[in-house]
Amino acid sequence: MPTTDQKTPGSELTPMKFSRLTRRGVLLGLSVAQLITLGIGGLALLAAFYGGAGMLLVYTAPVWLLAVVLTWVPIAGRPMVEWLPVALWWLWRSTGGQLLYRRRIVKPRPAGSLALPGDMARLREHLDPETGACMIHDPRQATLTVVTEVTHPAFILLDPGEQERRVTSWGRVLATVCRSGRIATLQVLERTLPDSGSGLAEWWAEHGTDDGSWAATTYRELIERAGPAGERHATTVSLSLDMKVASRQIRTAGGGIRGAAAVLRQEMATLVAALRSADLTPSGWLGPGQVAVILRSAYDPAVAATLERHGRLGQELAAAGPVAVTETWGNLRTDSAWHTVLWVSEWPRSLVYPGFLAPVLLSTGIQRAVSLIYTPMRSDQAARDIRKKKVEHISDAAQRARIGQIEDAAQTAEYQDVLQQEADLTAGHGILRVSGLISVSAPSVDELEAAVAAIEQASIQASCETRRLVGQQAVAFTAAALPLCRTV
Known part of the structure; x- marks a missing residue:
């Protein structure tokens, strides 16, 4: 919602500013989707530690590494996890033939x-x-x-x-x-x-003199060409x-x-x-x-x-x-x-x-x-x-x-x-x-x-x-x- 400020000297116009687009997350700047992926990665990492670490960390690495990437790696200014609903919905529509009409x-x-x-x-x-x-x-x-x-x-x-x-x-x-x-x-x-040139054509029909002369013919053709342009x-x-x-x-x-x-x-x-x-x-x-x-x-x-x-x-x-x-x-x-x-x-x-x-x-x-x-x-x-x-x-x-x-x-x-x-x-x-x-x-x-x-x-x-x-x-x-x- 725009808000107004005091009038600047020498001007009758009042400047205004708009509210910022909210980019604050649910917790510490993280959105719900980011918290979910981060929680999944954290649970996989904790399970590997309590299960004996070692090779379990290697086995679970794809899970928690993917969670980290989805949570923090941005694409076009947005985390990858926030692109998932858009991409999945696009795939669903493309497989269902909904992209063509x-x-x-x-x-x-x-x-x-x-x-x-x-x-x-x-x-x-x-x-x-x-x-x-x-x-x-x-x-x-x-x-x-x-x-x-x-x-x-x-x-x-x-x-x-x-x-x-x-x-x-x-x-x-x-x-x-x-x-x-x-x-x-x-x-x-x-x-x-x-x-469409209708305005020029109406003006010519009301004020022009279409007497068949060279000037009238040239002017009429010019209106027909210039109007739609x-x-x-x-x-x-x-x-x-x-x-x-x-x-x-x-x-x-x-x-x-x-x-x-x-x-x-x-x-x-x-x-x-x-x-x-x-x-x-x-x-x-x-x-x-x-x-x-x-x-x-x-x-x-x-x-x-x-x-x-x-x-x-x-x-x-x-x-x-x-x-x-x-x-x-x-x-x-x-x-x-x-x-x-x-x-x-x-x-x-x-x-x-x-x-x-x-x-x-x-x-x-x-x-x-x-x-x-x-x-x-x-x-x-x-x-x-x-x-x-x-x-x-x-x-x-x-x-x-x-x-x-x-x-x-x-x-x-x-x-x-x-x-x-x-x-x-x-x-x-x-x-x-x-x-x-x-x-x-x-x-x-x-x-x-x-x-x-x-x-x-x-x-x-x-x-x-x-x-x-x-x-x-x-x-x-x-x-x-x-x-x-x-x-x-």
Whole structure:
């Protein structure tokens, strides 16, 4: 959770800093998995000693040596033992043929379902008769999600006073989500799309004079060529209702999906009012056709401009999914592109100003989607979590002092973050868990690697640390590139 500091002289903007990613273990900096492997190795070593040592130490050496390696040898900044669940789950999926998806052309999906791969095949569509919004129902997670597109002026071009006011207003939007208690997830998705050239074409049709002259013909051809070569930005906000938490209100509203839709409409009205108060302009809740275009464009970027130029083309939700998906360890291949998802593993540790993500969001020539996933925590749940963290920090500090271990500055900073969160919660503020994902797309693997390198460099300029999510690219892509409030 970000915290604010005093205003710097000569500036109207307030710098902020983010809480550190917790790297503290259960005991002496060791995680549960590390303690298990270390315990197994220690038991094998003790058994060899009490059994007579000598050759027993040699016989048991593979066990305790492997335990030591798994516990302390790092790979990409993480101990080897923490990679075991990812590797085992990857092997299980690869042996079960779950890394490949091919749509059955001759067997279309039933009406009301989404033709999406993996666990998203269970998603169902519900068309709200009152608002015309397409609500996506997840029966397993018991959520109901709705999407709206938001337009806004360029934040970086505003003066500092206006930027400060808009940041404060956005904080009120997030506070509204926290106070609801029925919201499972709020997702903000910012995408770059190839410009179809429709804006230039509309301007020429309204203001141009197509009289057949050489100048008019040349200008018209230039618009047709230059339009699709550009790119534009689109921002959506997705709201997900937790049907388990809101079960009482759903029963009061009539029960079932219709009752859940009635409860979600209340949250939609509240969110729209909050967005407008923050000078953000929601363009209405997206219907099935608009959601279908977003899904199709994510899996098949080559047809994004074509779908925008042609009115009703590709607006069938049952056919919006990919034709083929192939997942590898670090990439994802879909219809017309390769994709890689990066996780923002560390937000800025030092004070930064609100526009710190500009190097990532304004990178040109790269097709990418930046997704911020906000998960609100109930006040009682947040209080229990903070108390648990405080007890763990204090007990770890006492244990380190007992064995003579020096206190680490990073551990002290994490403890100060916990105290700050407790103070904010006591003052009446909400607690949000924020996850940042960046999906990068390109037509080929070489272009993809170059784009990923550029995004990683832009993230460094934004004072953020990113990591490639390996072994789970398919799930991460649905969370990063689709406005469905999915999580990794």
